[in-house]
Amino acid sequence: MDIVSTPATAEDNLQMADAPPEPKAPAIIQRKDYKPFPWLIPQTHLSFELGLEKTRVTATLTVERNPEAEASPTIRLNGDGLKLGEFKCDGAKCSGHTMDGDDLVVTLEGDSHTLTIVTEIDPSQNTQLMGLFASGGMLCTQCEAEGFRRITFFPDRPDVLSTYTVRMSAPNAEFPVLLSNGNNTDSGEGEGGTHWAEWHDPWPKPSYLFALVAGDLVANSDSFTTMSGREVTLNIYVRDGDLPRTEHAMESLKKSMVWDEETFGREYDLDLFNIVAVSDFNMGAMENKGLNIFNTKYVLADPETATDGNFDAVEGVIAHEYFHNWSGNRITCRDWFQLSLKEGFTVLRDQLFSQDMQGEAVKRIEDVRVLRSVQFPEDSGPLAHPIRPDSYREISNFYTSTIYNKGAEVIRMMRTMAGPDAFRKGTDLYFGRHDGEAATCEDFVRSMEDGAGLELEQFRRWYSQAGTPVVEAVLVHDGDTAALTLKQTVPPTPGQVEKQPMPIPLRIALFDRATATHRGEELVMLTDAEQTFTYEGFAEKPVLSINRGFSAPVTVRRDIPQDELVFLAANDDDPFARYEAMQDLVTDYLTQVAAGSQDDAMRAAIGEAFAAIMQDGDLEDAMRGELMILPGETYLAEQVDAADPGRIHEARQGLKAWLGETFGDQLRALHDRANNVPYGQSAEARGARKVKTLALTFLAAADADGTAKRAAGQYDAADNMTDRQGALMVLAGLNSPERTARLMDFYNRYRGDELTIDKWFATQAASLHPNVIEHVKALAEHPDFTMRNPNRVRSLYMAFAANPQGFHAPDGSGYKLIADVILALDPINPQTAARFVPYLGRFRRIEAGRAKLMRAELERIAASPTLSRDTHEQVSRSLG
Numbered sequence: 001m002d003i004v005s006t007p008a009t010a011e012d013n014l015q016m017a018d019a020p021p022e023p024k025a026p027a028i029i030q031r032k033d034y035k036p037f038p039w040l041i042p043q044t045h046l047s048f049e050l051g052l053e054k055t056r057v058t059a060t061l062t063v064e065r066n067p068e069a070e071a072s073p074t075i076r077l078n079g080d081g082l083k084l085g086e087f088k089c090d091g092a093k094c095s096g097h098t099m100d101g102d103d104l105v106v107t108l109e110g111d112s113h114t115l116t117i118v119t120e121i122d123p124s125q126n127t128q129l130m131g132l133f134a135s136g137g138m139l140c141t142q143c144e145a146e147g148f149r150r151i152t153f154f155p156d157r158p159d160v161l162s163t164y165t166v167r168m169s170a171p172n173a174e175f176p177v178l179l180s181n182g183n184n185t186d187s188g189e190g191e192g193g194t195h196w197a198e199w200h201d202p203w204p205k206p207s208y209l210f211a212l213v214a215g216d217l218v219a220n221s222d223s224f225t226t227m228s229g230r231e232v233t234l235n236i237y238v239r240d241g242d243l244p245r246t247e248h249a250m251e252s253l254k255k256s257m258v259w260d261e262e263t264f265g266r267e268y269d270l271d272l273f274n275i276v277a278v279s280d281f282n283m284g285a286m287e288n289k290g291l292n293i294f295n296t297k298y299v300l301a302d303p304e305t306a307t308d309g310n311f312d313a314v315e316g317v318i319a320h321e322y323f324h325n326w327s328g329n330r331i332t333c334r335d336w337f338q339l340s341l342k343e344g345f346t347v348l349r350d351q352l353f354s355q356d357m358q359g360e361a362v363k364r365i366e367d368v369r370v371l372r373s374v375q376f377p378e379d380s381g382p383l384a385h386p387i388r389p390d391s392y393r394e395i396s397n398f399y400t401s402t403i404y405n406k407g408a409e410v411i412r413m414m415r416t417m418a419g420p421d422a423f424r425k426g427t428d429l430y431f432g433r434h435d436g437e438a439a440t441c442e443d444f445v446r447s448m449e450d451g452a453g454l455e456l457e458q459f460r461r462w463y464s465q466a467g468t469p470v471v472e473a474v475l476v477h478d479g480d481t482a483a484l485t486l487k488q489t490v491p492p493t494p495g496q497v498e499k500q501p502m503p504i505p506l507r508i509a510l511f512d513r514a515t516a517t518h519r520g521e522e523l524v525m526l527t528d529a530e531q532t533f534t535y536e537g538f539a540e541k542p543v544l545s546i547n548r549g550f551s552a553p554v555t556v557r558r559d560i561p562q563d564e565l566v567f568l569a570a571n572d573d574d575p576f577a578r579y580e581a582m583q584d585l586v587t588d589y590l591t592q593v594a595a596g597s598q599d600d601a602m603r604a605a606i607g608e609a610f611a612a613i614m615q616d617g618d619l620e621d622a623m624r625g626e627l628m629i630l631p632g633e634t635y636l637a638e639q640v641d642a643a644d645p646g647r648i649h650e651a652r653q654g655l656k657a658w659l660g661e662t663f664g665d666q667l668r669a670l671h672d673r674a675n676n677v678p679y680g681q682s683a684e685a686r687g688a689r690k691v692k693t694l695a696l697t698f699l700a701a702a703d704a705d706g707t708a709k710r711a712a713g714q715y716d717a718a719d720n721m722t723d724r725q726g727a728l729m730v731l732a733g734l735n736s737p738e739r740t741a742r743l744m745d746f747y748n749r750y751r752g753d754e755l756t757i758d759k760w761f762a763t764q765a766a767s768l769h770p771n772v773i774e775h776v777k778a779l780a781e782h783p784d785f786t787m788r789n790p791n792r793v794r795s796l797y798m799a800f801a802a803n804p805q806g807f808h809a810p811d812g813s814g815y816k817l818i819a820d821v822i823l824a825l826d827p828i829n830p831q832t833a834a835r836f837v838p839y840l841g842r843f844r845r846i847e848a849g850r851a852k853l854m855r856a857e858l859e860r861i862a863a864s865p866t867l868s869r870d871t872h873e874q875v876s877r878s879l880g
């Protein structure tokens with residue numbers, strides 16, 4: 001309330017006294033306020049008496065004054081919902097401590113002390129899944145970013161590194177396996193059917209990398225010999241029945257270990273590497289030192305239940321977490337503003353790994369598709385933030401596509417500018433210089449300058465400025481000179497109205513139209529707001545191929561005639577650029593159709609390119625599939641102001657139907673041909689599966705009945721999940737008798753298999769069926785649905801929120817449904833609840849009618865008096 005402009009009457013004052021206190025907005029943490037912690041914690045000893053409902057934690061910390069920090073008479077130990085049991089200082093009861101909110105603040109007289117802290121927690125009530133929680137009868141932890149403070153009082157910040165020794169005791173029958181970080185140093189039998197184990201991690205680490213697991217688990221065990229000849233035992237722990245599904249994860253782990261030695265010179269540094277799969281997990285996985293904890297979704301895979309996409313995701317996430325051992329654990333982050341230091345770099349590392357495993361072109365296209373459909377909308381909306389943010393209220397909200405995927409693109413640009421060899425010199429210097437430290441993004445950039453020989457002064461703007469730069473490209477031909485004029489603008493984002501030009505590395509090539517060749521690619525550095533680059537010796541106007549390989553994470557608007565796009569879609573030798581030409585062609589057409597003008601000549605040109613792609617005998621199917629995929633509706637909506645999601649959906653479906661109708665024979669032939677390729681993991685077989693289902697999606701838009709039969713045939717004959725789920729997805733969007741029968745079959749076939757039943761929910765929630773909202777509402781009542789399991793919540797509701805025709809229903813019922821989910825989930829699992837807010841937060845880019853409804857739902861959420869810090873922050877930023 002504004003007390004200056006509205007003088008309060010006596011009555012107001014009385015009412016104010018009676019009114020409940022305004023819920024206090026959570027504090028804003030600022031990057032500029034960073035100060036080193038005044039104390040060091042050389043040793044941390046943790047003793048756990050484990051139980052599902054009651055776990056007693058005794059923490060013994062040695063504390064010493066930090067000579068490099070400003071001295072303080074007190075030490076602040078963070079807590080989150082903890083009750084302090086016993087507290088001792090140097091072995092004696094002491095009184096020099098108070099609670100400040102959730103934190104424990106202790107006055108310390110000397111320079112070094114030993115603190116003993118006892119807390120008691122109830123893992124079974126921990127529905128947030130942060131700290132120590134129960135999942136399917138086992139106990140496990142998730143501490144990043146600030147979960148450790150839900151276990152014991154501790155300086156829970158990434159720049160306090162400590163050496164951990166852990167003792168666990170637990171009932172033998174319930175928890176035969178007891179794991180923590182590092183090495184198992186001792187174990188034995190205790191009293192009353194209990195046993196115990198001791199673990200020691202020789203590598204000092206921040207609290208967010210602590211982990212513990214106790215449960216009835218079995219392991220797939222293997223070993224790996226490192227480049228210096230050390231034997232490492234590898235274990236993947238899962239529930240009993242899941243063991244046969246761990247082989248792919250194990251192979252992926254071993255491949256990752258070799259690759260990191262060969263590509264980055266990084267060797268593993270313990271004798272043991274453990275992975276544990278848990279069913280209840282907020283994120284994908286976690287890189288705890290020597291004990292990675294994974295969402296089952298990113299460990300378990302076999303052909304019967306995992307799609308090709310699932311296999312790739314397992315490989316990528318296993319690699320990602322393993323690579324964190326160097327980019328994250330050996331070198332960690334000074335504070336959470338530096339999160340992209342480890343995440344952006346590690347995403348780049350896992351992308352390069354997957355490129356090497358699966359082929360560069362297709363992986364690059366897939367990564368760019370994710371960037372554009374998730375990160376670009378984030379960067380153009382109310383939640384936009386630089387890859388190194390300046391402030392936050394709840395750090396969980398900053399595990400974003402910007403930090404991860406744009407962060408990876410920024411480091412990839414450095415690699416493009418330096419070349420792979422110089423880049424490696426830079427990373428070698430970074431790893432050598434900062435090993436054992438909690439570092440900053442600035443440290444990384446400086447290592448790249450010194451090691452890779454790059455000059456990155458202006459480049460640092462990529463760390464501080466949010467928003468996706470737009471580059472306008474115009475090529476003018478005169479005499480025998482081609483002049484390329486590039487203009488850049490960086491759009492305003494919240495808190496950053498004025499932007500400086502960014503250095504933008506663009507790989508370009510100029511094609512000779514007649515021979516479909518070019519003189520070689522070059523890297524153009526656009527550093528100013530506007531620059532012109534001239535090229536001599538072109539008797540004819542060349543065709544511009546730009547941002548090849550997606551060398552910069554920008555939007556290129558090229559002023560280029562349609563026939564040149566068609567030319568590039570058929571001839572560009574850079575696979576990404578070829579894909580891009582096709583996407584641009586279709587995007588131009590569809591945005592025009594959505595705006596009410598239908599260009600039949602343009603559609604015919606698209607059809608010609610599409611047919612050529614289907615028939616190109618030199619193309620591998622995996623790449624053919626990429627070229628056939630139409631730009632997504634979210635991406636299309638981003639290309640226009642005040643997008644109408646309904647018209648975009650109709651336009652896109654209309655083109656699919658026209659292509660399906662016009663090229664029905666070719667699509668059926670493609671489907672038949674791919675159908676005859678037997679199951680296998682070869683690129684050929686995988687490619688065939690991709691184009692097989694893709695062909696169905698076009699056919700379904702043109703001929704529902706005929707395609708329902710074809711899809712049912714694919715479903716019935718399927719000997720793998722890729723074909724089965726692909727067919728089910730197509731059927732789920734059709735009003736046909738085949739639909740119901742196959743959905744029932746799928747459920748009965750996989751009943752009780754959590755990850756596969758997730759697919760059953762997701763396939764229906766993502767479907768093109770006109771009644772999808774009713775289906776989602778009914779599925780929420782299904783006995784297998786629960787708000788307690790994040791995978792299940794995501795498979796029903798995230799799939800729906802990302803389904804434009806359901807979510808953007810003109811009457812606002814989709815928005816209401818998601819707002820209701822946020823309100824219901826927030827008290828159970830705020831971190832996952834907050835992840836739904838961005839879907840509603842995009843209202844400023846949507847046409848006025850829907851925007852109003854979206855905003856109203858956000859306001860309804862904001863009016864709730866009991867919002868978590870997570871959801872509160874996202875909703876208030878969205879309403880801005």
Ligand code: ARG
Nearest residue numbers: 144145283285286287396399
């Ligand atoms: N560091 C993990 C990874 O990217 C993510 C953990 C994030 N967890 C969270 N609760 N915010 O590999």
Ligand code: ZN
Nearest residue numbers: 320324343346
């Ligand atoms: Zn990560």
